[in-house]
Amino acid sequence: MDATVIIQLFVSGLTVGLLYALVAIGLTLIWGVTDIINFAHGEFLVIAMYFGFFTYSLLGVSSILAMPVAVVFLGVLGWIVYRYVISRVLKSENILSQIVVTFGISVFLQSLFLFLFTGDYRSVDNDPWIKGDVQVGGIFSSTPEVITSILSLVVIFFINLFIKKTYTGKAIIATSLDRETAQLMGINTERMNSITFALGIACLGVGGVVLPITTHVSPYSGFLFAVLAFTIVALGGFGSVVGTILAGVIVGMIQTFGGFFVEPAYKYLCVFVLYLLVLMVRPKGIFGW
Amino acid sequence: MKSKMSCLTMVALMCAIGILNFGTVSYAQDKVIKVGGELPLSGPTAPTGALNKRGMDLAVDIINNKYPGLTLPFAETEGIPNLGGAKLEIVYVDDRGDPNVALAEVERLIQQEKVVAIIGGWQSSCIKTGSMVAERLKTPYISGAGSSVDLTKRGLRYYFRLIAHSGKVARAYFDSLQAMEKRLGEKYKKVAVAYENTEYGSVCNEQLENEAKNRGYEIIASIPFDSTAISVNVEVQKIKAAKPDVFFQIGYDPDAILFTKTMKKFGCTPPVWYGMAGYLSPKYIPSVGKDGNGVLISGWFHPRFSKPVTQKVGEIYKKRYGKAMNIPVALNFMTPFVIADAINRAGSTDKEAIREALEKTRFTADQNIMPGPGIWFTPVQPPPKHTHDNEGVSMLVLQIIDQKVEVVWPFDGKTAEIIWPHPKWSEK
Numbered sequence: 128m129d130a131t132v133i134i135q136l137f138v139s140g141l142t143v144g145l146l147y148a149l150v151a152i153g154l155t156l157i158w159g160v161t162d163i164i165n166f167a168h169g170e171f172l173v174i175a176m177y178f179g180f181f182t183y184s185l186l187g188v189s190s191i192l193a194m195p196v197a198v199v200f201l202g203v204l205g206w207i208v209y210r211y212v213i214s215r216v217l218k219s220e221n222i223l224s225q226i227v228v229t230f231g232i233s234v235f236l237q238s239l240f241l242f243l244f245t246g247d248y249r250s251v252d253n254d255p256w257i258k259g260d261v262q263v264g265g266i267f268s269s270t271p272e273v274i275t276s277i278l279s280l281v282v283i284f285f286i287n288l289f290i291k292k293t294y295t296g297k298a299i300i301a302t303s304l305d306r307e308t309a310q311l312m313g314i315n316t317e318r319m320n321s322i323t324f325a326l327g328i329a330c331l332g333v334g335g336v337v338l339p340i341t342t343h344v345s346p347y348s349g350f351l352f353a354v355l356a357f358t359i360v361a362l363g364g365f366g367s368v369v370g371t372i373l374a375g376v377i378v379g380m381i382q383t384f385g386g387f388f389v390e391p392a393y394k395y396l397c398v399f400v401l402y403l404l405v406l407m408v409r410p411k412g413i414f415g416w
Numbered sequence: 417m418k419s420k421m422s423c424l425t426m427v428a429l430m431c432a433i434g435i436l437n438f439g440t441v442s443y444a445q446d447k448v449i450k451v452g453g454e455l456p457l458s459g460p461t462a463p464t465g466a467l468n469k470r471g472m473d474l475a476v477d478i479i480n481n482k483y484p485g486l487t488l489p490f491a492e493t494e495g496i497p498n499l500g501g502a503k504l505e506i507v508y509v510d511d512r513g514d515p516n517v518a519l520a521e522v523e524r525l526i527q528q529e530k531v532v533a534i535i536g537g538w539q540s541s542c543i544k545t546g547s548m549v550a551e552r553l554k555t556p557y558i559s560g561a562g563s564s565v566d567l568t569k570r571g572l573r574y575y576f577r578l579i580a581h582s583g584k585v586a587r588a589y590f591d592s593l594q595a596m597e598k599r600l601g602e603k604y605k606k607v608a609v610a611y612e613n614t615e616y617g618s619v620c621n622e623q624l625e626n627e628a629k630n631r632g633y634e635i636i637a638s639i640p641f642d643s644t645a646i647s648v649n650v651e652v653q654k655i656k657a658a659k660p661d662v663f664f665q666i667g668y669d670p671d672a673i674l675f676t677k678t679m680k681k682f683g684c685t686p687p688v689w690y691g692m693a694g695y696l697s698p699k700y701i702p703s704v705g706k707d708g709n710g711v712l713i714s715g716w717f718h719p720r721f722s723k724p725v726t727q728k729v730g731e732i733y734k735k736r737y738g739k740a741m742n743i744p745v746a747l748n749f750m751t752p753f754v755i756a757d758a759i760n761r762a763g764s765t766d767k768e769a770i771r772e773a774l775e776k777t778r779f780t781a782d783q784n785i786m787p788g789p790g791i792w793f794t795p796v797q798p799p800p801k802h803t804h805d806n807e808g809v810s811m812l813v814l815q816i817i818d819q820k821v822e823v824v825w826p827f828d829g830k831t832a833e834i835i836w837p838h839p840k841w842s843e844k
Contacts, residue, residue: 132657135682139649246459246512248670252703260681269681341677342646343670345460351646386650387657392613392640394650 131265136383142272144379148372149279149334151356151363152286153327159366160303160323163213166229168356169349170236171201171328175335176344177240180249182336189256190336191274197332205328208232209321217320240346248343257340271340279372282333286326287368299323303366355395358402363412370414377401448505449496449765451755452525452534454518454546455748457510460644460670463698464744465510465538468561471741471749472506472536474733479504479756483732487725487782489757498760504752507531511542513668518542522549522557532765533558535751538744539668540564540616547575556771558755560748563693564619568794568805576774576793576804578750578786580811582616585714586623588811589690590631592712592825593662596836604688608637608660610651610675612667617643620666620692636660645671648678656684664690669697676704676711680841687837688712696743701819708816710838715812717746717786718823720831726785742821750784754791779808787812787829 154168165171178197179190216228254271261268290296301309302319310316338344359378363370378398385397405413453472456465480503483491495501507529511518518541525531526549534550537543537559544567550557551572558576559567565581580588597603607628611617618640625635637658639651652675655663663686665675672694679685690712694700701708719730719741729749733741754777761776762769779791788810794802813825815834822832 129657132653135653139653143647143649245462247462248460250670250673250703252673253705260683262683267682342674343460345644347644348646383650383653387654391651391654 135266136387137380138266138268140380140383141376142268142276142379143383144376145276145279145372146272146334146338146375147352147355147359147378148375149275149282150331150352151359151375152283152368152371153330154356155360155363155366155368155371156286156299156323156330157327158360160299161209161213161217161320163217163225163229163324164357165327166226166353167233167236168331169351169353170233170240171205171349172331172335172338172352173236173240173344173346173349174204175201175332176338176348177244178332179336180251180339180344183251183254183339184249187255189254190251190339191254191257193336194333197336198329199332201332202325202329206321206325208328209324213324214317214320237346244346246346248345249339250343251339254340257337269341271337275334275337278333278337279375282330283368283372286330290368295319295322300366351395355398358398361412362402362405364414365412367412367414370412373413447500447502449499449502449759450505450507450529450531451752452522452529452531453506453508453536454511454522454525454534454542455508455536456513456538456542457508459513461513461538461668461697463669464693464696465513467698467742467744468536468538468748469508470733470737471745471747472752474729474736474745475749475752476504476506479752486728488729488785489753489779489783490760496756496760498763499765504756506535506752508536511539511546513539513542515539515541515545519545519549522546523553526550526553526555531555532759532767533755533770535755536560536748537562538748539614540567540619541614543567544615547572550574554771555767556755556758556774558751558774560751562616564615565623566615566619568802569799571796571799571803573796573803574771576754576806578754578791578806578809579716579747580809581802581805582620582623583627584809584811585620585692586627588714588813588825589624589664589712590627590633592813593688594631595825595827596834600836604661605634606636606659606661607633607664608639608655608658608662608686609635609664609666610637610639610641610648610655611664612643612671613640614643616668616693617666624664624666633662641667641671643668643671645674648674649682651675652678652682652684655679655686656682660686662686662688662690664692665694666692668694669699670694672697672700673703676700676707680707683841685838685840689838690714695816696821698742698744701816706819706844707841709818709844710835711816712824713814713816713821715743715787715814715823716809717741717743718812718814718821718831721787721812721823722829723781723785723787725782729785746785750779750786750791753783754779775804781808784808 175197178193182193183190216224259270298314302316359374363374382394386394479490495503509521533556535558538561540562543559543562547557560578563582565583611621695713730741758773762773790808793804815824824834
C-alpha cells in the first residue's frame, strides 16, 4: 500500500475529527455541568447551518460572515431555552422529564425547519471567500475543512482557557463536580448552568456556518452530527475539554481508516464498536470528571 | 283525499328534484376526471419533482385544449372525446422522497380524493410502496420514472411503467463503452460502482455488476452509500485507491453534487465516468459548473433528439417556461397521455376497464416524444418476467459538454462529439 494513501487517510481523519470535536465541545460542557442530555444539540447546529446558507444565498456574501451573528444568536437562544424550559424541568427532579424536554425541543425545531424552509437540501456552492482545494505533495484537503480544523483548535483552546483560568470557569467546574458544595461555597449554580448551556450552544455557531460549503443543510442534517457528538462526549469524558478533542480525533480516524480498510458502508459501525469497547473498560470516558 | 294528493305531489316533487340533482351531479362529475399525481415536491429531489410536474401540467394542457399540428393523442381535440370531452385533472401529492409518505399519500388519493388512477412517481422506493397500495385498492398506477428493474418483476396487475429500467440502462452503458473501445482500439478492464443504498441504487448496481461480468469486466469496488450522506470522503478515497478504468456513480441530486466536489477535492479522475439520475437535476450544473464536464449520463430523452414531435413539444415548453425541456420534464410527460388514452378507449372511469385498456395500449413513434418505436406493455407474467414494462423504449447516452447536456451515443443520433477519456480537473 502506497504511503501517500495512509497519510491521506490520516489527514482526512484529522480534519473530520476536529470538526466533530467542535460540534461535541458544547455538548460535553452541557452534559458535564447540568447533567442534561441535550437531544436537540443537532438541531441547534442546523440553525447555524441555515445562518451560513442564507447569508450566502440572500446577501451574496461569504457564509463565514454569519459566524459572529450565529454565535451570539445561538448563545442567547441557549440561555433562553435553559432559563424558561430546562431549568423548570430540572427543579422537578423527574429524570424522565429531564430527558424528554430536550427531545421535545429537537422535534419542535425539526418541524419548525420543515415548515419554514421545507425539506429541500441546500448547499453553498460558490462561497466568495472560502473555496478551493488544498494540495500539499500528493495530499489533498479543501479550504473549508482546513479552516474548520483551525477554528476547532482555536475555540477549544479558548474554552479550555476560560474553564481553567477564569473565576466563572472554575465555578463551572466546581458546579459539575459537586453542586451542593459549590452552593455552600457561594456559587450561584443556577447561573453557572445557564452560562454553560448558552456557551455550549454558542459553540455550534462557529463550525455550523461553514458546513453548508462542504455538505448540504436540511431539517434533518443535525442527526448524525448529534449521534457522533454523544459518542465523542462519552468517549472523551463528560465535561472534559481535552477529552473531547482527543475523542473527536479518534472518532474521525476510526471512521476514516475503518471505512477504508473494512468497508465504507461500515464506517460508523466501526466508531460505535470502539465506543462500546471503551465503555466496557472505562465507563467515565478517557478524561471524565 | 286532498291531503293524499298533497302528499303524492310532495313525493313526486322530491323525486323530481332528486333525479335532477343526481343528473346534475353526474354531469358535473363527468366533465372532470381526476387522476392522482405522486411526486417529490419537497425533500432532497424536490428540484426534479418540480420539473416532473411541469411536464405533466403541459401534457394535461395539451389533452384539454387544442394544439393543432401536434401528433400526440388528443392534441386535435379538447378533453377526452369518448367521455363527452371531459377534462383531465391531476390532484398532486408530495411524497417527499419518503416511501412511507408515498404509501400514505397514494392511499389518501384513492380513498379520499377518489381518483381513477395514479400517475407520476420519481424515486423507485416511493413508486414501489405507492404501487403496492394502488394494487391493493385495484387502481391503475402508471410511472414515467422508477428505473429499478424489480418494479415490473412483481407480477402486479395494476402497475405500468414507461421508463427503460436499469437493466436496459446498464446494457446501454456497456454498449456505448464497447463502441468506444472498438473505435479507439482500447480495452477497459476494471469497473468501480458507488451507489445509493435504496431500491434504485441497489438494483441498478446489481444490473451493472451482471452486465460487467457477462462482458468480461472486473468489478474492483462496489460501494454503497447512504442516500442522505453528508460526506463521501471515505468512499471517494476508496475509489481513488482502487484506480478503476470505468466508474459508475448511481444516486440522486445531493450525492451527485457531493461526489463531484469530493472527487475534485481528492484529485480523483477515472478515465470513464458514468452517472445517472442525480446528474440530470436542474441543480447539478449550476452547483458544480465546469467540474461536471465530461460526465456521461443515462439518456432517456434529449430535446434535440431528431423526432418532429419531440422538437415541437420542446418548442412549446421553451416558450412557456423559458428553458429547454430535459429528462425530468420528459419522463412523466407521457403519463397523462397514456392514462387519457386508456380512459378514452375504456369509454368509462371504471378502474378495471381502464386497466384492461392500458394493457392494450399502442402508441406509435410519432405519438411519443421519447426515443424508441412507441409505447406498449408486456403482458401480466409471473416473476421474474416483466409485467407491464414498456417494450417500445430506447436508450441514449448523454454527456455534459461545456455545461450543456448533449447526445453522444448512438453515434448516428449524436448532437455533439463525445469527450473521451474523462478530462482531468485542470483541463475542464
